[in-house]
Amino acid sequence: MAGVRAAQKEKTRRALIQAAMNQLSAEHGYASLSLREVAREAGIAPTSFYRHFQNMEELGLTLVDEGGLALRQLLRQSRQQIAKGGSIIRASVTTFMEFVANNTAIFRLLLQEKSGNSREFRLAVQREVEHFTAELVDYLVDEQDFERSLAELQADAIVRIVFSVGADALDASAAERHELLETTISQVRIVARGAAVTRTLAKSAKS
Amino acid sequence: MAGVRAAQKEKTRRALIQAAMNQLSAEHGYASLSLREVAREAGIAPTSFYRHFQNMEELGLTLVDEGGLALRQLLRQSRQQIAKGGSIIRASVTTFMEFVANNTAIFRLLLQEKSGNSREFRLAVQREVEHFTAELVDYLVDEQDFERSLAELQADAIVRIVFSVGADALDASAAERHELLETTISQVRIVARGAAVTRTLAKSAKS
DNA sequence: GAATTGCGTGCACAAGCGTTCACTGACATA
DNA sequence: TATGTCAGTGAACGCTTGTGCACGCAATTC
Numbered sequence: 001m002a003g004v005r006a007a008q009k010e011k012t013r014r015a016l017i018q019a020a021m022n023q024l025s026a027e028h029g030y031a032s033l034s035l036r037e038v039a040r041e042a043g044i045a046p047t048s049f050y051r052h053f054q055n056m057e058e059l060g061l062t063l064v065d066e067g068g069l070a071l072r073q074l075l076r077q078s079r080q081q082i083a084k085g086g087s088i089i090r091a092s093v094t095t096f097m098e099f100v101a102n103n104t105a106i107f108r109l110l111l112q113e114k115s116g117n118s119r120e121f122r123l124a125v126q127r128e129v130e131h132f133t134a135e136l137v138d139y140l141v142d143e144q145d146f147e148r149s150l151a152e153l154q155a156d157a158i159v160r161i162v163f164s165v166g167a168d169a170l171d172a173s174a175a176e177r178h179e180l181l182e183t184t185i186s187q188v189r190i191v192a193r194g195a196a197v198t199r200t201l202a203k204s205a206k207s
Numbered sequence: 208m209a210g211v212r213a214a215q216k217e218k219t220r221r222a223l224i225q226a227a228m229n230q231l232s233a234e235h236g237y238a239s240l241s242l243r244e245v246a247r248e249a250g251i252a253p254t255s256f257y258r259h260f261q262n263m264e265e266l267g268l269t270l271v272d273e274g275g276l277a278l279r280q281l282l283r284q285s286r287q288q289i290a291k292g293g294s295i296i297r298a299s300v301t302t303f304m305e306f307v308a309n310n311t312a313i314f315r316l317l318l319q320e321k322s323g324n325s326r327e328f329r330l331a332v333q334r335e336v337e338h339f340t341a342e343l344v345d346y347l348v349d350e351q352d353f354e355r356s357l358a359e360l361q362a363d364a365i366v367r368i369v370f371s372v373g374a375d376a377l378d379a380s381a382a383e384r385h386e387l388l389e390t391t392i393s394q395v396r397i398v399a400r401g402a403a404v405t406r407t408l409a410k411s412a413k414s
Numbered sequence: 415g416a417a418t419t420g421c422g423t424g425c426a427c428a429a430g431c432g433t434t435c436a437c438t439g440a441c442a443t444a
Numbered sequence: 445t446a447t448g449t450c451a452g453t454g455a456a457c458g459c460t461t462g463t464g465c466a467c468g469c470a471a472t473t474c
């Protein structure tokens with residue numbers, strides 16, 4: 001039966017992905033990542049790299065996909081926990097900040113490639129952020145009865161703020177991160193209040 | 208008298224800076240900028256580079272400084288528009304978007320190095336953004352009578368949103384940019400409304 | 415007019431890069 | 445058991461990179 005071979009290949013593939021992750025840091029970004037170094041860290045010959053990815057770009061896009069997926073799963077999870085009561089805003093922002101703290105390398109990659117030099121990368125990251133926003137829009141429409149257009153404005157603003165804070169959190173100490181967290185929660189609440197007011201304004205204009 | 212020699216040196220220095228700017232584009236960022244290519248574009252031998260900068264990093268920091276200068280010019284310009292009346296929000300956001308459209312290379316550099324791989328670069332950009340926020344805080348305190356703490360929350364949120372939109376505007380067509388502009392104005396108004404509500408909430412809690 | 419300074423140069427080097435190629439040998443298939 | 449597939453290999457290629465060095469030559473200083 002097939003299996004031993006395929007399993008080994010997958011294992012090497014994971015090793016490459018992991019090696020790339022390890023080499024990403026605050027000082028050493030994806031742009032300055034070399035095929036040879038990644039292969040060396042993964043414990044294979046440089047030429048073997050091509051058995052798994054056509055390019056470094058293909059590896060990079062895989063990293064972006066996996067990062068986005070992990071982030072979304074985490075937030076969905078945290079929103080489910082919230083179903084049983086508590087502040088959705090606090091829970092979501094907290095979860096997000098924890099993700100940033102625990103997955104620094106991935107988040108930094110997403111952030112850098114968001115305004116990076118490969119159009120394909122930029123689009124990939126943008127897609128992840130849009131997924132992210134879309135889930136928040138759905139929540140606002142379904143659970144809070146917002147009009148879709150206003151929900152989109154609100155969600156987009158919130159996501160922009162939160163991602164921007166995430167960027168600052170990368171360089172921050174634990175204490176600073178906690179302060180950022182509280183600040184951000186207040187800011188998201190301001191946006192939520194603003195949207196609520198805007199809704200009542202729109203309603204009274206209609207009648 | 209001295210002068211001819213120094214003038215020539217300054218001219219070459221400008222040529223290097225300009226060459227570096229020219230090489231910055233959507234596809235080719237600072238990280239993948241090579242000393243030899245910059246020297247080639249500036250029309251000098253690679254080794255002559257060292258007569259002007261010790262490193263590529265030193266050149267890069269010079270670029271960031273110049274970018275920050277341009278950004279501050281934007282601020283001044285924006286303040287002038289406000290002085291002659293009209294919607295402060297619309298005027299500010301419009302001015303910002305125009306800056307992004309007209310200084311693409313510089314804004315992209317600031318954006319990339321904001322979450323880039325050199326700590327020194329990151330701090331330099333962060334300083335520029337903080338200038339930007341501080342101006343807005345002062346406006347909110349002086350002209351709109353906000354408490355300083357609430358003004359800071361509000362200004363920080365607005366700047367985060369606007370910079371994030373600026374990033375998206377880099378890739379956008381003129382039509383898309385216009386749509387982004389209107390969206391952003393709505394979002395900033397939502398934040399402003401939210402802050403206003405928050406202020407009255409705080410006041411009623413006091414009494 | 416002679417001496418000094420310093421920008422720009424051409425050559426050279428070692429190191430690193432991505433990628434090609436023909437290959438080996440363990441696993442899969444029939 | 446014979447045959448085919450394919451992940452991994454090591455040598456070799458043509459490049460580009462940053463940087464050291466000694467030098468020329470024009471502007472400056474004395």
